[in-house]
Amino acid sequence: MSKYTEEQLEQELKTQEYKYGFYTDIESETFAKGLNEDVVRAISKKKNEPQWMTDWRLDAFRVWEKMEEPEWANVHYEKPKFQDIAYYSAPKEKPKLNSLDEVDPELLDTFKRLGISLDEQKKLANVAVDIVIDSVSVATTFKKTLGEKGIIFMPISEAIQEHPELVRKYLGTIVPTTDNFYAALNSAVFSDGSFCYIPKGVRCPMELSTYFRINEGGTGQFERTLVVADKGSYVSYLEGCTAPSRDENQLHAAVVELVAMDDAEIKYSTVQNWYPGNKEGKGGVYNFVTKRGLCENNAKISWTQVETGSAVTWKYPSCILKGNNSVGEFYSIAVTNNYQQADTGTKMIHLGKNTKSTIISKGISAGKSQNSYRGLVQIGARAENARNFSQCDSLLMGNLCGAHTFPYIEVKNKTAQVEHEATTSKIGEEQLFYCNQRGIDTEKAIALIVNGFSKDVLNKLPMEFAVEAQKLLEISLEGSVG
Amino acid sequence: MLKIENLHASIENKSILKGLSLEVKAGEVHAIMGPNGAGKSTLANIIAGKDEYEVTEGNIQLNGEDIGELAPEERAHNGVFLSFQYPVEIPGVSVTNFIKTAINETRKAKGLEDMPAKDMLKMIREKSELLEIDRKFLSRSLNEGFSGGEKKRNEIFQMAMLEPKLAILDETDSGLDIDALRIVANGVNKLKSKDNAVIVITHYQRLLDYIVPDFVHVLYDGKIVKSGDASLALELEAKGYDWIKQELV
Ligand SMILES: Nc1ncnc2c1ncn2[C@@H]1O[C@H](COP(=O)(O)OP(=O)(O)O)[C@@H](O)[C@H]1O
Ligand SMILES: [Mg+2]
Numbered sequence: 001m002s003k004y005t006e007e008q009l010e011q012e013l014k015t016q017e018y019k020y021g022f023y024t025d026i027e028s029e030t031f032a033k034g035l036n037e038d039v040v041r042a043i044s045k046k047k048n049e050p051q052w053m054t055d056w057r058l059d060a061f062r063v064w065e066k067m068e069e070p071e072w073a074n075v076h077y078e079k080p081k082f083q084d085i086a087y088y089s090a091p092k093e094k095p096k097l098n099s100l101d102e103v104d105p106e107l108l109d110t111f112k113r114l115g116i117s118l119d120e121q122k123k124l125a126n127v128a129v130d131i132v133i134d135s136v137s138v139a140t141t142f143k144k145t146l147g148e149k150g151i152i153f154m155p156i157s158e159a160i161q162e163h164p165e166l167v168r169k170y171l172g173t174i175v176p177t178t179d180n181f182y183a184a185l186n187s188a189v190f191s192d193g194s195f196c197y198i199p200k201g202v203r204c205p206m207e208l209s210t211y212f213r214i215n216e217g218g219t220g221q222f223e224r225t226l227v228v229a230d231k232g233s234y235v236s237y238l239e240g241c242t243a244p245s246r247d248e249n250q251l252h253a254a255v256v257e258l259v260a261m262d263d264a265e266i267k268y269s270t271v272q273n274w275y276p277g278n279k280e281g282k283g284g285v286y287n288f289v290t291k292r293g294l295c296e297n298n299a300k301i302s303w304t305q306v307e308t309g310s311a312v313t314w315k316y317p318s319c320i321l322k323g324n325n326s327v328g329e330f331y332s333i334a335v336t337n338n339y340q341q342a343d344t345g346t347k348m349i350h351l352g353k354n355t356k357s358t359i360i361s362k363g364i365s366a367g368k369s370q371n372s373y374r375g376l377v378q379i380g381a382r383a384e385n386a387r388n389f390s391q392c393d394s395l396l397m398g399n400l401c402g403a404h405t406f407p408y409i410e411v412k413n414k415t416a417q418v419e420h421e422a423t424t425s426k427i428g429e430e431q432l433f434y435c436n437q438r439g440i441d442t443e444k445a446i447a448l449i450v451n452g453f454s455k456d457v458l459n460k461l462p463m464e465f466a467v468e469a470q471k472l473l474e475i476s477l478e479g480s481v482g
Numbered sequence: 483m484l485k486i487e488n489l490h491a492s493i494e495n496k497s498i499l500k501g502l503s504l505e506v507k508a509g510e511v512h513a514i515m516g517p518n519g520a521g522k523s524t525l526a527n528i529i530a531g532k533d534e535y536e537v538t539e540g541n542i543q544l545n546g547e548d549i550g551e552l553a554p555e556e557r558a559h560n561g562v563f564l565s566f567q568y569p570v571e572i573p574g575v576s577v578t579n580f581i582k583t584a585i586n587e588t589r590k591a592k593g594l595e596d597m598p599a600k601d602m603l604k605m606i607r608e609k610s611e612l613l614e615i616d617r618k619f620l621s622r623s624l625n626e627g628f629s630g631g632e633k634k635r636n637e638i639f640q641m642a643m644l645e646p647k648l649a650i651l652d653e654t655d656s657g658l659d660i661d662a663l664r665i666v667a668n669g670v671n672k673l674k675s676k677d678n679a680v681i682v683i684t685h686y687q688r689l690l691d692y693i694v695p696d697f698v699h700v701l702y703d704g705k706i707v708k709s710g711d712a713s714l715a716l717e718l719e720a721k722g723y724d725w726i727k728q729e730l731v
Contacts, residue, residue, distance in 0.1 A: 429534070434570045436554035437530050437563075438584035438640065439591065448583055452574025452623070 060177035060187030159195035193224035258293030284311025297323035318347035336369030365401035490539035500704035516701035561647030630657025667692030
């Protein structure tokens with residue numbers, strides 16, 4: 001051992017302190033498995049949260065304890081052992097690597113094909129980036145621009161400290177802690193996530209992306225996102241990343257809440273590419289997400305999602321169209337390959353007059369996967385002249401996969417107009433031969449056909465994101481035929 | 483260029499081609515005529531490499547090389563083009579995007595970079611003008627909701643873009659009105675050179691007024707039963723296929 005510096009001394013003193021406290025890192029490992037009230041308190045304390053937040057988590061926990069894991073979705077998996085999960089370890093740091101040579105070559109290959117720059121590749125693979133100047137300056141300029149407009153965009157743990165009144169006012173108002181099993185669990189133990197507030201009348205000048213949010217220490221298992229768009233404001237929010245995420249955490253249960261006040265608009269785009277497991281269906285992430293938005297008068301919320309990852313996906317981004325003339329949109333592409341299972345869709349709850357919703361769902365199944373669309377369109381008694389248009393298209397590759405559509409429609413007002421269209425098609429030999437004959441090999445032909453099939457949704461994504469998403473579709477379906 | 487020797491092929495144990503031989507040299511135009519179900523489309527598909535068919539005997543050579551083992555896309559990269567009798571729809575993929583992909587994939591196979599967007603645009607402009615194709619048409623989904631004539635014109639547009647060595651036109655004339663027929667034939671004629679060859683499969687002599695063949699073959703019951711020059715097409719038109727059948731017995 002070399003010199004004992006001032007700094008080391010200080011460090012040691014700190015740990016000493018913790019050692020006798022309740023929550024040293026080492027101690028926390030011993031307490032790690034299982035969930036009880038003490039664990040919830042510990043998480044809250046670790047994050048230095050105010051009492052109201054601790055109470056809020058505890059309430060959620062007490063509700064969760066009495067709940068049963070839902071079974072109605074068309075997915076089959078081995079239930080996570082909830083008492084076997086470490087809930088209050090700090091967000092898992094991925095091992096730091098020194099150069100790209102240490103990164104899994106398969107991952108690197110995917111990065112390359114996605115057209116991700118070298119610097120970005122390093123960042124994504126958690127390689128120490130030496131030329132950070134670029135990304136730092138981007139982030140700084142970014143922060144400055146947002147600051148000038150009064151836009152708040154930060155980790156939610158910071159927001160709880162810095163803007164407690166805002167967080168307290170909206171957290172859990174859209175997705176109550178009692179909403180469902182996973183939402184309750186998330187509320188009790190969420191580690192971090194994002195908070196975003198757009199002031200009245202402000203049009204956010206750039207796409208807000210978690211990708212650019214600095215201070216981010218990995219996404220974590222239980223992410224919590226809250227986006228509040230004040231009256232007349234606009235924001236486009238990008239979540240996720242097209243690069244594959246090799247997370248060792250088996251269970252992911254995120255909650256996203258959106259508040260669009262009068263005349264506000266929120267566009268929320270997601271690319272989900274968690275590890276889907278191997279070709280035999282081993283491993284892979286369970287992704288159980290609750291996403292919901294509330295629209296006041298004349299407000300609009302659009303959910304756009306591209307789902308290619310996870311072993312099991314359970315996800316229904318929803319809109320509560322409370323205000324008159326409010327608009328909800330859901331555009332989704334869900335790809336399943338090998339043994340993946342996805343049960344995804346949306347809920348459009350029409351409460352206000354002249355409310356409008358559009359649902360475009362594109363499901364692509366390959367391998368032995370199962371892909372289900374589940375959608376609820378509910379028209380309340382007072383929702384005069386509400387309209388909904390739903391279109392659910394399924395594309396099948398091969399004979400071993402499945403596509404299922406479960407549309408639920410509940411109409412309590414006679415003036416409502418609800419339209420539902422569904423199609424199922426198969427990539428045919430004739431289509432493939434036609435492409436082959438033009439010099440396009442089968443792999444590329446499938447990508448072309450799938451991209452064509454998904455075009456209506458891809459078009460809704462911000463430009464750069466759309467290009468990446470397109471390549472992602474291509475990669476996720478590789479080896480699905482022949 | 484193309485040499486087919488004693489080709490026998492079947493599908494689901496049903497024998498369709500029964501000893502077909504054909505030689506096409508660079509610079510030539512061959513017409514293949516014959517009644518419905520004679521095996522004309524089967525021949526075209528087999529040359530293009532469709533693997534549903536089982537070749538039980540004989541071989542196909544392209545420029546002296548046996549192409550029997552080549553995948554359809556490899557044959558395409560070697561300059562084989564088939565204008566389909568029934569082109570398929572690919573929803574959401576525009577005519578432009580499709581042809582761009584086809585050209586760049588072919589270039590990739592040859593170790594070339596993607597065609598620069600500027601050149602691509604210029605070429606699209608040129609060829610669409612040649613075939614009197616409206617710009618708006620190019621943004622439509624491939625073959626989706628196209629009329630019969632539009633589909634065929636689009637096939638020839640793709641041919642013009644890909645500049646194949648060997649073009650096989652499978653009943654490209656059916657579904658075309660007389661003006662479209664003239665435009666399409668004009669396109670084919672413009673493409674013709676001493677380095678490439680065209681096989682025109684047709685029922686009717688009509689198209690051959692515009693694309694004048696050097697040779698006419700009659701395909702009947704899986705074999706070429708008669709070959710001649712352009713005048714054979716006229717004779718067939720006048721006498722019908724029964725005449726051939728009678729001659730055979
Ligand atoms: N995919 C197939 N399955 C079964 N029979 C086929 C298939 N394709 C062609 N045939 C049969 O082969 C014969 C020749 O067909 P085809 O080549 O299309 O004739 P043509 O183009 O000369 O009209 C016909 O009897 C047809 O029914
Ligand atoms: Mg035919």
